[in-house]
Amino acid sequence: MIFRLTIFGLITSLFVGIIYVITRPLIFESKEQARLEQLYALAKPLLANGDIQASIRQILPLGAPPTLTSPIEVTAITNATAQVGTVIPFRSTEGYSGTIHMLMALDDRQRIVGIRVIDHKETPGLGDKIDIRKSDWILQFNGLSYGDLSPSDWAVDKDGGRFDSFTGATITPRAVVNALRETLNYLDANPQILEMKQ
Amino acid sequence: MKVMSVWLDGLWDRNPGLIQLLGLCPLLAVSNTIDNAVGLGLATIFVLVLSNASISLIRHLVEDAIRLPVFVLVIAALTTCAELLIQAFDYPLYQSLGIFLPLIVTNCLILGRAEALARRESIGISTLDGLAQGLGFFLVLISLGAVREWTSATLILAAFPPGAFIALGLLVALHQLIQSKLKHRRAKVIQNSKDRRVRTTGDIP
Numbered sequence: 247m248i249f250r251l252t253i254f255g256l257i258t259s260l261f262v263g264i265i266y267v268i269t270r271p272l273i274f275e276s277k278e279q280a281r282l283e284q285l286y287a288l289a290k291p292l293l294a295n296g297d298i299q300a301s302i303r304q305i306l307p308l309g310a311p312p313t314l315t316s317p318i319e320v321t322a323i324t325n326a327t328a329q330v331g332t333v334i335p336f337r338s339t340e341g342y343s344g345t346i347h348m349l350m351a352l353d354d355r356q357r358i359v360g361i362r363v364i365d366h367k368e369t370p371g372l373g374d375k376i377d378i379r380k381s382d383w384i385l386q387f388n389g390l391s392y393g394d395l396s397p398s399d400w401a402v403d404k405d406g407g408r409f410d411s412f413t414g415a416t417i418t419p420r421a422v423v424n425a426l427r428e429t430l431n432y433l434d435a436n437p438q439i440l441e442m443k444q
Numbered sequence: 445m446k447v448m449s450v451w452l453d454g455l456w457d458r459n460p461g462l463i464q465l466l467g468l469c470p471l472l473a474v475s476n477t478i479d480n481a482v483g484l485g486l487a488t489i490f491v492l493v494l495s496n497a498s499i500s501l502i503r504h505l506v507e508d509a510i511r512l513p514v515f516v517l518v519i520a521a522l523t524t525c526a527e528l529l530i531q532a533f534d535y536p537l538y539q540s541l542g543i544f545l546p547l548i549v550t551n552c553l554i555l556g557r558a559e560a561l562a563r564r565e566s567i568g569i570s571t572l573d574g575l576a577q578g579l580g581f582f583l584v585l586i587s588l589g590a591v592r593e594w595t596s597a598t599l600i601l602a603a604f605p606p607g608a609f610i611a612l613g614l615l616v617a618l619h620q621l622i623q624s625k626l627k628h629r630r631a632k633v634i635q636n637s638k639d640r641r642v643r644t645t646g647d648i649p
Contacts, residue, residue, distance in 0.1 A: 247507065247509055247510055250505070250506075250507070250510060251510045251513060251514065254502075254506075254510075254514050254517055254518075255517060258517050258518060258520075258521035259521075261521055261525070262521050262524050262525060262528075265524075265525045265528050265529070266528060269528045269529060269531065269532040272532035272533070273528065273531045273532045273535075276531065276532065276535035277535065279535070280535055280536075280539070367542070367543060369543070370473065370542055370543055370544070371473075371605070374542065379540075
């Protein structure tokens with residue numbers, strides 16, 4: 247009986263494995279496509295003054311917060327004379343389910359141009375309001391830089407901060423805001439990560 | 445004859461969305477637009493047809509004690525495959541269906557058909573039943589999606605969960621109404637044909 251169940255387990259896993267291997271390159275491509283679309287949409291205000299340079303992968307020094315994965319893929323927006331902005335990915339593992347992947351565009355003075363959630367598995371109807379397609383909650387960060395607010399203000403209102411948390415789902419906005427604070431704090435102290443050698 | 449009744453059951457007489465009321469969670473949650481409804485409906489048909497077929501195929505190999513774990517294993521594997529395929533070929537749809545795609549695995553309709561039919565019937569009938577039931581579910585899903593999408597422009601409630609409940613309730617009521625009219629007519633026909641018989645005492649089955 248147990249033997250038979252094991253055999254069935256092996257057969258179904260093998261089946262899923264085959265489909266996984268076949269679809270993996272296609273999925274990678276579609277994800278990359280979706281990421282690029284988001285990236286262009288995010289960088290639009292910056293593109294008035296410059297163009298997107300090839301993204302550069304770099305290894306982060308020890309001590310980087312867990313919201314930044316190493317190696318990190320930083321995209322610079324430059325014109326003939328200077329770098330006008332940067333798009334950088336960050337993430338939160340403190341969401342309600344799974345990792346929340348985000349992209350952030352910063353201008354040359356580290357002001358937020360825009361933030362988008364590119365992949366998440368938060369609860370539909372509650373936590374998914376962080377998604378621009380569901381609500382414009384994510385737009386409230388635009389124009390801010392880390393120094394504009396005190397560190398304790400970089401939190402959701404339930405934690406004494408300045409940002410809305412939606413009714414019924416505090417965990418998701420808290421995860422996003424906390425990840426944002428840690429990331430901005432780190433970039434504020436380590437601006438060389440955003441600067442691209444030309 | 446059997447083929448006919450399988451189709452009738454799935455599409456009308458025992459429609460999963462209107463009579464068996466199975467799989468209500470995705471039915472109510474993902475019916476806010478026609479696009480989402482079509483996407484989830486097709487994914488459900490895919491899983492249901494293949495799960496019915498494969499469970500019928502292995503029905504003689506599965507003893508009672510391990511029946512449920514094996515069924516769940518098969519359904520979970522098929523759902524994962526559906527998720528991977530949609531992710532590969534229609535990423536925007538994958539993103540808009542979100543968590544409801546992996547949740548197909550918990551759609552009672554699929555385990556229900558495996559238990560009620562596929563573990564007893566031949567592979568042909570089981571596959572057909574998966575198709576008929578899946579199509580029945582799909583049709584209810586897109587009707588609901590269409591009603592909600594069209595009315596939500598004027599009646600904002602239709603876009604929200606309460607609107608889904610009300611719209612489904614109306615559809616179920618409509619189905620019952622038509623069903624009772626049909627039954628009424630059928631009863632009349634039978635009565636007319638039996639007019640000359642005289643019933644005597646005793647239990648007549």
